[in-house]
Amino acid sequence: MPVPVVQLPRRVLDGFGFASRSVSMISRPACAEEVQATMKQAAREGHTVALRGAGRSYGDAAMNGGNLILDMTGMRAVLAWDPASGVIDVEPGVTIEDLWRLCLRDEWWPPVVPGTMFPSIGGCASMNIHGKNQFALGGFGDHILEADLVTPAGEHLRLSRTENPDFFHAAISGFGMLGTFTRIRMQMKRVESGRLSVEQASVRNFDEQFDYFEAHHADSDYLVSWVDCIAGGSGIGRGQVHRGKYLHADEDPEGKALLDPDRQDLPGTILGVPRGLVGSLLGLFNFNLGMRLVNFGKYAASRVSPTAPYRQPHVAFHFLLDYVPTWRSAYQPHGFIQYQPFVPKETAKQAFTEILRLNQARGIVSYLGVLKRYRPDNFLLSHALDGYSLAMDFPVTATNRTALWEMCYDMNEIVLAAGGKFYPAKDSVLRPQDFRRAFGQQRLAAFSDLRRRADPDRVLRTEWAARVGVDEPSGSPHVLGER
Ligand SMILES: Cc1cc2nc3c(=O)[nH]c(=O)nc-3n(C[C@H](O)[C@H](O)[C@H](O)COP(=O)(O)OP(=O)(O)OC[C@H]3O[C@@H](n4cnc5c(N)ncnc54)[C@H](O)[C@@H]3O)c2cc1C
Structure with a gap:
């Protein structure tokens, strides 16, 4: 039985740019079962939950003031590495740095990396991050072969281009609002020189x-x-x-x-x-x-x-x-x-x-x-x-x-x-209004449908998602400084 949310340690968290700051309760799960139990416990107590990797997003995308943060850095194991094929299975807290340090010796490099090596693989998948080669190799998600996602509704979904493809294509780029990645399988890129x-x-x-x-x-x-x-x-x-x-x-x-x-x-x-x-x-x-x-x-x-x-x-x-x-x-x-x-x-x-x-x-x-x-x-x-x-x-x-x-x-x-x-x-x-115009009503409606299935009680929340009104695609939620 997880500790009640109100008894969890509290911490002041920043966005990477220091311009957003709030206090949250923190839980650091060690396995998928703990992720699920903690999300359930938070829902029972009426708290919302945000997932946080390495906290390298610049603004409020991994923040949830007054509520619970699931710090995913506790799940940092490499589950399998095949130097012959360059396929790797990792827990979401493994970092870009962990990846290149392991794979380079075997002549592989992560196909997509951001401008810093510290982000977690869960955070990179969830944001579908890009590198300086996006025009050539696409984004992070293009190199994910398979992933496991635990939803607040209690489902453990296996995601790939053929298994639950709608969730696969929405959880990657879905800023942590459809569930928690608990395992990610990726293809590394062959390199012949360091x-x-x-x-x-x-x-x-x-x-x-x-x-x-x-x-x-x-x-x-x-x-x-x-x-x-x-x-x-x-x-x-x-x-x-x-x-x-x-x-x-x-x-x-x-x-x-x-x-x-x-x-x-x-x-x-x-x-x-x-x-x-x-x-x-x-x-x-x-x-x-x-x-x-x-x-x-x-x-x-x-x-x-x-x-x-x-x-x-x-x-x-x-x-x-x-x-x-x-x-x-x-x-x-x-x-x-x-x-x-x-x-x-x-x-x-x-x-x-x-x-x-x-x-x-x-x-x-x-x-x-x-x-x-x-x-x-x-x-x-x-x-x-x-x-x-x-x-x-x-x-x-x-x-x-x-x-x-x-x-x-x-x-x-x-x-x-x-x-x-x-x-x-x-x-x-x-x-x-900017968020809706940028992504379009059709895509937001499709995302809402998946969210209704994955998170019917709206347990997942970040300050960013609340600010842009992810759950009110046609409404007008509270927004700071709106004119
Ligand atoms: C110096 C610097 C340079 C950068 N350069 C680039 C760049 O070149 N290209 C680029 O695309 N980005 C870049 N970024 C941004 C960074 O790559 C992204 O913000 C990335 O998401 C950070 O990963 P993180 O582990 O810190 O995730 P966080 O910032 O902690 O979280 C990011 C999102 O992922 C969600 N999340 C975290 N873990 C999980 C999980 N296990 N399951 C589901 N959702 C989860 C969170 O809820 C949140 O929505 C840069 C950032 C910095 C600080």
């Missing part, structure tokens, strides 16, 4: 950015671009693209040694500065003028940096932000939000230009911009489409909160008018 071949190109504005992506996405394995969101005029959208390609064993004999995971570890210093200090140094520039200087310096350096391909270990290429473990503390005490719209390729350049102009006109600019390319997928509430995303980090200050949210609502209008979508893992500002 390194990638990487090429960089400095681009003078959005015209050159988009031309580069369109010219190169068909023959690249990874593409990602840093965008200076502060530059205006004819330099709007300038930045630096990085293009990665896999290396065959005969192209990179020395890269074989780097298949040893211990040889992948990130260096202790960046430009001679200890990694741990870089975050504090960044803090010194963390205001509009300081960041204008940092962005200008980075762009100027890109103009003179070599364009010839170089070799880079997988970990250094993918997990740049993990180089600087304390970077987000530069945004303390009020934190920051990430705003990442996804816009079709036909309208993306215009929409992103309008967005940057709006930011500059309002004097609230993003300190970091990242552009990526996507293709559509089959998951019900996926953010993927044939187009682009521009991820932007906006600092929250003691005085800008209202103006920042107002500006985000105006950006939402630009994105929706351009036929775009949003991504729950990065969202802090979406309102019910």
Whole structure:
């Protein structure tokens, strides 16, 4: 019999951006049976339950203030690994880092990784996360072969493309609102070297950015671009693209040694500065003028940096932000939000230009911009489409909160008018009307039908799902700051 929810330990939890914070009761189940019993107990006591992996979502997607959080990091076992086929079975608390450390030695790499190695596989599946190769290999869900899902209604569902396919395609991208993944089976990607071949190109504005992506996405394995969101005029959208390609064993004999995971570890210093200090140094520039200087310096350096391909270990290429473990503390005490719209390729350049102009006109600019390319997928509430995303980090200050949210609502209008979508893992500002327009009545109705079966008593809840009105697709629930 699980402990009554009110007697469970309480903890203050943040979104990764520190801009959302609340207190919840915490339970850390060790097996699927415990997950089910705890959800049942919470329902009996009238509490709602949110699932939480590594808590790497930027906003409130894994938060549930005043209620219960199921911390899934207690289920972190690798259940089976077959180095011959690259198929792995894991519990949901296993992390991206656990995966590559185990598989790389056998010449496999996770096919889709986010910009940090710390997220859990359950969190990645639930958000159907993307990597810098979404345009080439699709999202995380495209590499899931099978999963087990425990629902609040008490069902243990086996999900695949042939078994309960409706739940398979909705729980992946379903932000933890259809049940708890308790096992996930995935196909890893074969690699022959511990390194990638990487090429960089400095681009003078959005015209050159988009031309580069369109010219190169068909023959690249990874593409990602840093965008200076502060530059205006004819330099709007300038930045630096990085293009990665896999290396065959005969192209990179020395890269074989780097298949040893211990040889992948990130260096202790960046430009001679200890990694741990870089975050504090960044803090010194963390205001509009300081960041204008940092962005200008980075762009100027890109103009003179070599364009010839170089070799880079997988970990250094993918997990740049993990180089600087304390970077987000530069945004303390009020934190920051990430705003990442996804816009079709036909309208993306215009929409992103309008967005940057709006930011500059309002004097609230993003300190970091990242552009990526996507293709559509089959998951019900996926953010993927044939187009682009521009991820932007906006600092929250003691005085800008209202103006920042107002500006985000105006950006939402630009994105929706351009036929775009949003991504729950990065969202802090979406309102019910934006959510409904982005995903469409038909998809939301299909999701509600599955939710009625999986969770008839509405036990699963997150602050994000309540804010955007997941259970009121045509209604108008309470929303902070709605105008
Ligand atoms: C520095 C940084 C870089 C990032 N880069 C990228 C990127 O490049 N691409 C990208 O797509 N994302 C990126 N992200 C976002 C991150 O990949 C997602 O937020 C991911 O979902 C985090 O996983 P998590 O384990 O921390 O999940 P959490 O944030 O804890 O939870 C995410 C969602 O998963 C649900 N959930 C958790 N466990 C389970 C489970 N067992 N069963 C069902 N649902 C569950 C939660 O309820 C919640 O809705 C980045 C985040 C950071 C901090």
